[in-house]
Amino acid sequence: xxxxxxxxGGLVQPGGSLRLSCAASGNIIRIDTxxxxxxxxxxxxxxxxxxxxxxxxxxxxxxxxRFTISKDNAKHTVYLQxxxxxxxxxxxxxxxxxxxxxxPESQVMVAGRTNWGQGTQVTVSS
Numbered sequence: 001x002x003x004x005x006x007x008x009g010g011l012v013q014p015g016g017s018l019r020l021s022c023a024a025s026g027n028i029i030r031i032d033t034x035x036x037x038x039x040x041x042x043x044x045x046x047x048x049x050x051x052x053x054x055x056x057x058x059x060x061x062x063x064x065x066r067f068t069i070s071k072d073n074a075k076h077t078v079y080l081q082x083x084x085x086x087x088x089x090x091x092x093x094x095x096x097x098x099x100x101x102x103x104p105e106s107q108v109m110v111a112g113r114t115n116w117g118q119g120t121q122v123t124v125s126s
Contacts, residue, residue, distance in 0.1 A: 002026035002099050002114050008080075009093060009120030017083045020120060022095035024076040029109060032098040034071055034078035038091035038122075045094065049080060062088075085124045094119040 008020040024031055035050040049059045049069040057069050066084040071077070078095055097114045 002028055002097070002101060002112070004095055004097065004114050004117035006093065006095055006117050006120040009122045011123045011125065012085055013126050014086060014124055016085050016124070017081070018085065018122060020080040020082065020093055020095075020122070022078045022080075022097075022117070024097050024099065024114065027101045027104070028076055028099055029102060030100040031071075031073065031076045032100070034069075034095060034097045036069060036078070036080045037094045037096070038089075039094065039119075040091045046091075048093070051078060082122070085122075087124045090122060090124045092119045092121050 002024055003026055004022055004024050006022045008018060010018060012018055032053045033050055036048045037045045038048050039045040047060060048063055049067055051057045051069045051071045059067060068081040070079045094116050100109055100111050103110050
């Protein structure tokens, strides 16, 4: 099992910055693509940004130029640097990760995707 813990959310004024972190732990051989999502009440979860094992990144149009996703492969951690925050960025932010692990019983490597963590709340308001 691979678990995720998100942190770094909070209350910030418009134009401010926050840095979110998401650390994976467990029986990890390799972490591949890691992603940040966000969700507001009554809406579907939205993919905000992703970073591949090789470092390729992708962003939803609404955050391009303001958010930066990065990944520390040694620490199995993904970050989301959020600058120029807007009230419409207010949401609960979640991450997930694709990983490679080993089944302890069969000793076979298995690929998987993490379940959702508890997420971290970001509120942008004056």
